[in-house]
Amino acid sequence: MSASGPGPEFDHSRDDRFMRLAVANASTVRLLAPPNPWVGAVVVTAQGDVFQGATSAPGGSHAEIGALRAAGELARGSTLYSTLEPCSHHGRTGPCAQAIVDAGVARVVVGLIDPDPQVAGRGIALLRSGGLEISVGVGAAAIAEQLRAYITHRTLGRPHVVLKLGASLDGRIAAPDGTSQWITGPEARADGHRLRAESDAVVVGAGTVRADNPSLTVSDFHAAGEVPDAGVDPLRVVLGRADAGARVQPARSCSGPLADVLAELAAAGVVQVLVEGGATVAGRFHAAGLVDEYVFYLAPVIFGGDDARAMFAGAGASTLAEVWRGGFHSVTRLGGDVRLVVRPHDAGSVRAC
Amino acid sequence: MADHDTTGIEAKVLTVSDGVIAGTREDKSGVALVTVLTSHGVTVVDRQVVADGRDNVAAALRSLAEGFTGLIVTTGGTGFGPRDQTPEGTRVVLEREAPGLAEAMRLVNPLGRLSRGVAGTVGSALVLNTPGSPKGAAECLAAVIDVVPHAVRLMVDAPTIH
Numbered sequence: 316m317s318a319s320g321p322g323p324e325f326d327h328s329r330d331d332r333f334m335r336l337a338v339a340n341a342s343t344v345r346l347l348a349p350p351n352p353w354v355g356a357v358v359v360t361a362q363g364d365v366f367q368g369a370t371s372a373p374g375g376s377h378a379e380i381g382a383l384r385a386a387g388e389l390a391r392g393s394t395l396y397s398t399l400e401p402c403s404h405h406g407r408t409g410p411c412a413q414a415i416v417d418a419g420v421a422r423v424v425v426g427l428i429d430p431d432p433q434v435a436g437r438g439i440a441l442l443r444s445g446g447l448e449i450s451v452g453v454g455a456a457a458i459a460e461q462l463r464a465y466i467t468h469r470t471l472g473r474p475h476v477v478l479k480l481g482a483s484l485d486g487r488i489a490a491p492d493g494t495s496q497w498i499t500g501p502e503a504r505a506d507g508h509r510l511r512a513e514s515d516a517v518v519v520g521a522g523t524v525r526a527d528n529p530s531l532t533v534s535d536f537h538a539a540g541e542v543p544d545a546g547v548d549p550l551r552v553v554l555g556r557a558d559a560g561a562r563v564q565p566a567r568s569c570s571g572p573l574a575d576v577l578a579e580l581a582a583a584g585v586v587q588v589l590v591e592g593g594a595t596v597a598g599r600f601h602a603a604g605l606v607d608e609y610v611f612y613l614a615p616v617i618f619g620g621d622d623a624r625a626m627f628a629g630a631g632a633s634t635l636a637e638v639w640r641g642g643f644h645s646v647t648r649l650g651g652d653v654r655l656v657v658r659p660h661d662a663g664s665v666r667a668c
Numbered sequence: 669m670a671d672h673d674t675t676g677i678e679a680k681v682l683t684v685s686d687g688v689i690a691g692t693r694e695d696k697s698g699v700a701l702v703t704v705l706t707s708h709g710v711t712v713v714d715r716q717v718v719a720d721g722r723d724n725v726a727a728a729l730r731s732l733a734e735g736f737t738g739l740i741v742t743t744g745g746t747g748f749g750p751r752d753q754t755p756e757g758t759r760v761v762l763e764r765e766a767p768g769l770a771e772a773m774r775l776v777n778p779l780g781r782l783s784r785g786v787a788g789t790v791g792s793a794l795v796l797n798t799p800g801s802p803k804g805a806a807e808c809l810a811a812v813i814d815v816v817p818h819a820v821r822l823m824v825d826a827p828t829i830h
Contacts, residue, residue, distance in 0.1 A: 332711050335711070336706070336712050336713075339680075339681075339712055339713065339714050339715035340702075342715055343683065343688070343717045346689065347691035364707070365702075365706040365707070367702055369695075501723075502727070
């Protein structure tokens with residue numbers, strides 16, 4: 316997948332090593348970069364010194380610029396690694412590809428071509444016209460996984476949709492009397508808060524707001540006395556109307572077809588939404604085929620009957636030939652519970668507990 | 669003091685900081701640790717950021733250590749503030765403590781006495797707590813990095829009973 320032939324001193328293991336570091340740098344800015352992609356960069360100088368960069372909060376510098384600034388004059392003749400293609404357009408910041416050329420970088424190693432239609436290969440073309448040596452595709456699989464939500468947002472024009480369900484072993488999310496707090500343990504709930512923090516919006520049904528009155532904040536990520544300002548708390552979206560006094564407020568009320576709601580959120584810069592339920596909302600997203608990732612937290616709890624609330628409301632498949640089939644992406648133990656991550660049409664491997 | 673013995677060793681860096689999670693602070697100490705590691709030829713294979721707190725730190729360390737052979741360095745949360753609970757979270761997962769490494773890191777400068785950081789092993793990973801300042805984190809790691817390869821090798825080579 317290399318765009319230009321590897322140079323004479325091309326060293327696969329060396330490129331892999333530094334791209335892995337760039338991926339690690341990117342993972343530190345997962346929560347603050349959106350709606351921009353969470354990108355990592357590394358500059359390796361001719362002397363072997365290594366400088367780091369990662370995307371700043373919106374309006375700040377991109378990863379490549381951060382690494383170039385850290386390297387200063389030493390960037391001349393260096394190799395720059397970037398998990399995503401350097402941008403070629405004037406957004407809130409100038410084009411990174413031009414800055415890389417201007418800094419005198421000799422070689423650029425890129426993980427993924429940017430799927431954003433504003434870039435889509437133009438960054439690479441700009442670098443090449445500047446006479447730089449280019450390699451593309453190093454670490455591409457890991458980076459596509461890391462940037463999965465961003466890729467969905469830029470290629471489908473809607474947010475990446477994650478559906479979260481905490482349930483008993485027999486697939487029930489609430490008792491017949493409506494009680495549901497808590498079926499799963501603290502570790503699973505903390506992991507749910509991580510999902511919220513990674514999401515730019517949380518979607519919940521008006522029925523759940525009435526029944527559970529959730530705040531849908533990221534309590535585990537809040538520090539005493541520290542006010543998060545980089546979107547750690549997601550935008551809260553209620554399908555239907557929520558009471559003015561509900562804990563979910565301030566929230567955005569949405570109605571109409573889900574596709575329209577999602578398109579509206581995508582345009583507002585929502586890269587990933589977390590659908591938190593309840594069963595009616597889960598059933599609507601599932602039936603519409605709009606879920607990119609299902610995250611099930613299953614507790615070793617059994618309601619033992621058919622009168623407790625099922626995960627999905629409404630009519631399901633009426634015959635086996637019509638059931639939805641997906642693939643396990645991962646299976647993880649969390650405290651006393653199990654987390655199953657399931658994706659549509661995914662033959663991906665299962666990582667053991 | 670580039671020690672060629674450190675090449676081939678892999679490392680992960682965990683930044684413990686409410687401010688970095690909230691986006692109000694840059695992860696300069698994480699970068700400082702990466703710089704020390706790469707300048708010693710150590711390959712940094714993962715970096716994570718978590719909010720302060722015992723449970724956050726314990727969960728992050730557990731997942732970083734799973735199936736990993738090498739060094740895990742934390743930065744932040746070793747002081748006396750109410751949210752400084754990195755040593756407590758680290759102790760939750762440590763199987764064996766390595767007080768010699770923790771004390772050697774404390775001796776690098778007078779402020780080291782204010783660090784409550786611990787060190788020890790989880791499976792075949794060696795965990796080191798360093799302070800939250802970029803300078804303090806880099807100095808503490810530099811104080812012990814020469815013995816890290818030997819420690820990691822012993823964890824893998826020593827006969828163990830499972």
